[in-house]
Amino acid sequence: MRKPWWDDGDIDPGIRPVVEALNRLPGVKTFESCEGHGDHPWSFVVFSYKKGKEVPPWAERVLKAALNTQACLGCLNLKLEADYHFDCAHDFKKAWWLKISPRHDYSKAHVKEDMILVWAEITKELNALSGRVAKRI
Secondary structure (H helix, E strand, O other): OOOOOOOOOOOOOOOHHHHHHHHOOOOEEEEEEEOOEOOEOOEEEEEEEOOOOOOOOOHHHHHHHHOOOOOOHHHEEEEEEEEEEEOOOOOEEEEEEEEEEEOOOOOOHHHHHHHHHHHHHHHHHHHHHHHHHHHHO
């Protein structure tokens, strides 16, 4: 089976479901992602949205869904930020960064587990949205 254009085979397994769900939404293209490793405890997905500076219309809904987890949200920062991405072609592109990072001592074992719970909820909501979008078309 042929891989999708965005799958270079180097996507961290812990963030892959989010990347797949985002790429199913119309007008979204992911550039980079990381599930977080060792001294780099934050995780993120970088993506573009076809309307440039406009916040994706589903963003608030997805972020609210993430707040409905059993995770210790007092231990995590959850952000959607507009910024730039420097790609392999040495171009700066306007991009959205969806990030989860620990607020304090990330050596606490539950922080990684909490990040996984939040990403799972985000993925669930993105999958629900992509199904709704497909049904409308």
